[in-house]
Amino acid sequence: MADVSKLVEARYLTALGEPDARAAVTFLGTERIEVLRFVDxxxxxxxxxxxxVAPMADPTGALADPDRGPRAELVLSVRLAGAETDKVLRPLAVLAASPQVEGVVVAPGASLDVGEPLWPGAPFTSVLVAEPGGLVEDLELDAPLEPVRFLPLLPMTPNEAAWKRVHGASALEERWLSHGTDLRDPHRGSVDLTD
Incomplete structure (x- = not known):
């Protein structure tokens, strides 16, 4: 069976070029998670x-299938604008480990919360998982393995996260779009959530 991590890294190199930094985090009882930084x-x-490396399993399922199940990696894009965004490495690794640690299936439309700012001084403590297929194309694997999907993460302020819980992910994305929100701005405030 193919080494999924090597295939994923090759896909990143094709789509994003060479990483200029990388860090690894290992949580007790989980596979090692690396976070690569690409600057464009x-x-x-x-x-x-x-x-x-392992498929995400439904936490209500009786037995996890070692081959079948959705696979994903996370990608966060942020403008280099004087914020300490490199400190996002550990929170990102925590989110990437959540399927193994908490049995979470990460999918588009989901909110992921780290419970603290994504980096020092960040106005965001959570992210919205967006649809894949834009920046990095899905990586097909040999059957019976499902493809790896590269899920973009969109930082949310606490007010946006609360509004999303009530109105849904598409409504929040539509609001960002209609207000021309720069989702890569590490300093941005909440979008106008008044009707």
């Missing part, structure tokens, strides 16, 4: 590596 102009992209 004034944008830093932080991408997880290792989350897709």
């Amino acid at each position: 102009g004034d944008i830093a992209r932080y991408a997880t590596l290792g989350m897709s």
Whole structure:
């Protein structure tokens, strides 16, 4: 069987170029999670590596299938604008380990909360998982393995996260779009949530 991590890293190199930094975090009882940083102009992209080694399993299922189940990696894009965004490495690794640690299935439309700022001084403590397929294409694996999906993460302020819980992910994304919100701005405030 193919080494999923090596295939994922090769896909990143094709889509994003060479990483200029990487860090690894290991949580008790989990696979090692790496976070790679790719810089493109004034944008830093932080991408997880290792989350897709095992498929995500439904926590209500009786037995986890070692082959079948969705696989994903996480990608966060942030503008380099004087914020300490490199400190997002550990929170990102925590989110990437959540399927192994908590039995969470990470899918588009989900909210993931780290319970603290994503980096020092960040106005965000959570992210919205967006649809894959834009920046990094899905990675097909040999059957019966499901493809690896590269899920973009969109930082949310606490007010946006609360509003999303009531109105849904698509409504929040539509609000961001209609207000021209720069979701890569590490200093941005909440979008206008008044009707």
